[in-house]
Amino acid sequence: MHTQQNQNLQGSSQIPDQFSHGGHELIEAHGAIGGILGGMEQYMLYQQHVQDPELKTMMTKHKAYLTQVYNSLVQALKTGQEPTIKTQTYNFSQTSNNTIYGMQPSQPKTPAQSVNEINDQCVTGFMMGILKSNASAFTMAALEATNPVVRRVFADSVPNIIEMAYELFLYENRNQYYQVPQLSQEDMQIYMNSFGVVQSQTH
DSSP states (O other), X not given: OHHHHHHHHHHHTTSOGGGOOOHHHHHHHHHHHHHHHHHHHHHHHHHTTOOOHHHHHHHHHHHHHHHHHHHHHHHHHHHSSOOSSOOOOOOOOOSOOOOOBBOXXXXXXXXXXXXXXXXXXXXXXXXXXXXXXXXXXXXXXXXXOOSHHHHXXXXXXXXXXXXXXXXXXXXXXXXXXXXXXXXXXHHHHHHHTSSOOOOOOOO
């Protein structure tokens, strides 16, 4: 019986590339790819409500990048092999990457009651939700992937989606859509000094 099990395991490693996927991998990949597809469609819906040309340009750039990632993932999943277009690095062109810290009083927000009330601030919130969701789903899919190519395409895409979210955050922060509170300097020091460095030990 033990010998037969070993033969079955050895035989399973000889399956063609297009079928070299585990069950958990396919389920997570299906959800993650469906999420990026939905995100691209939502970008298309939201773009018509955008007023600021800078935000519109950012959305166009995001959608082009997400489309490339989507195509690479679909190809890797279908073939089990390296996609034609390898994962590209997403670079953003913000003039400043300085976060503005501190809170300014603002009117309490309430949900929009009509489509006409959807503005740039709303849209940036929708975009951030999409990017955070995709980054989380891609991480889980990479951790479940048995196919090394699919795992790498998912894993390599995560830092780029994080970079897109950072670009969006800086835009939101500059426009006071996303304010960043800070602790007092004393409390910050306590947190920052709560851990010490381990000295390397040589044996």
